[in-house]
Amino acid sequence: MTLKQLVYFLAVADTGRFVQAAGDVRVAQPTLSRQIQALEDDLGETLFTRGRDHVTLTSAGETLLPLARRIVADVETARLEIAELAGLRRGRLRVGATPSLCVSVVADVLAVFHAAYPGISLQIAEGGSQDLVADIEDGQLDLAMVIHQPERPGGPTPGGAARGRAGSPGPGTPPAPGSTLRLTPVLREELVAVSATAGSANLDEALGDHAGIVELARHPLVINRPGYELREVVLSACAAAGVTPRIAVEGGEMDAVLRMVERGLGIAIVPSLVLAGRTGLRTTRLDGSGWTHRTIALAHRTDVAPTRAAEAFRETLLAVLARTSRTGGLPPGVRFIHPTG
Known part of the structure; x- marks a missing residue:
């Protein structure tokens, strides 16, 4: 599991579409799909039920969603904290x-x-x-x-x-x-x-x-x-x-x-x-x-x-x-x- 995979996972969960999620995170749709598949393989569970025009979260996806949001939010907080320190706003x-x-x-x-x-x-x-x-x-x-x-x-x-x-x-x-x-x-x-x-x-x-x-x-x-x-x-x-x-x-x-x-x-x-x-x-x-x-x-x-x-x-x-x-x-x-x- 990588941070990039979690970011892609959240983008798909929020948009319900792989193509729109790929545009939001600025990667090619095949790249995003491969990363989501790699995340599912790593967890041993399917995270999305894939429909013709829309995808929905599975039970495993619903379980991962709040955890992924917390992890990504904590990483962003850490980046801001370090940025403040480097910019001499704290220290x-x-x-x-x-x-x-x-x-x-x-x-x-x-x-x-x-x-x-x-x-x-x-x-x-x-x-x-x-x-x-x-x-x-x-x-x-x-x-x-x-x-x-x-x-x-x-x-x-x-x-x-x-x-x-x-x-x-x-x-x-x-x-x-x-x-x-x-x-x-x-x-x-x-x-x-x-x-x-x-x-x-x-x-x-x-x-x-x-x-x-x-x-x-x-x-x-x-x-x-x-x-x-x-x-x-x-x-x-x-x-x-x-x-x-x-x-x-x-x-x-x-x-x-x-x-x-x-x-x-x-x-x-x-x-x-x-x-x-x-x-x-x-x-x-x-x-x-x-x-x-x-x-x-x-x-x-x-x-x-x-x-x-x-x-x-x-x-x-x-x-x-x-x-x-x-x-x-x-x-x-x-x-x-x-x-x-």
Whole structure:
């Protein structure tokens, strides 16, 4: 029994004539007759009583009729469901991003994406780059915006220190043998040091408008919890300069770090993206090379074909960032670096 045979069977049952049924389903009448005969042979029962000008259903045909209608209707429903999914009218998108990106870039992109594809269910995961990359490798996320610094020799790559994962490939490059990730660069952002505007006068004076890592290490430091790429950047910069940081508070997400700095618990090194609307913080530019800027990349697996929703998100992300860059809407210290931009 095939779906085609059931469609032909219903056409004959509805019209009562083989010739008219063949026209309705757009096949030659001999072809339709052969398929009906094959269906009867398969079932071992005659489905129609054939008259000179009209055919009627037998008892076996009457039994098959509601079942055939249900099967054909279910198949058509399945086709419509898949068509809706392929057309991005339904579906699911699982996106990860660091906290600094969730409150800035990602929120703006998701607003545009949701307006264009309101039927797509959005699931957002917030965390450090290492954790997010591990989640992509585990299949828990479709894609994620993570931090990557390929120019920092010997430094950890996203995922390199997470759950024993192998390091991920450089931005926009083919994955290394055995790796399942590709990182596509989209933004370049500046790191800055922040302190409380109402904090210690000596601290504010000591930092000034510019400061190097050696000078910063003399002051109490508020640092993110393990799993944040920014934490590794700061600690690696201190180690490279031969200084030991004075850690006042260790742990917490980005909002918590900024709040602790505002309360005068210490200074922190943060991306410039997170400073919009933070009037209680004083900004100090960082002296140095390599570690004072970082790349934001879109990460996804290469061993699994992306969903239509994931492809649409990538296109939306690049379009929004390119437009924002052209209109001068990116925050100070942030620039769009995708080659198509």
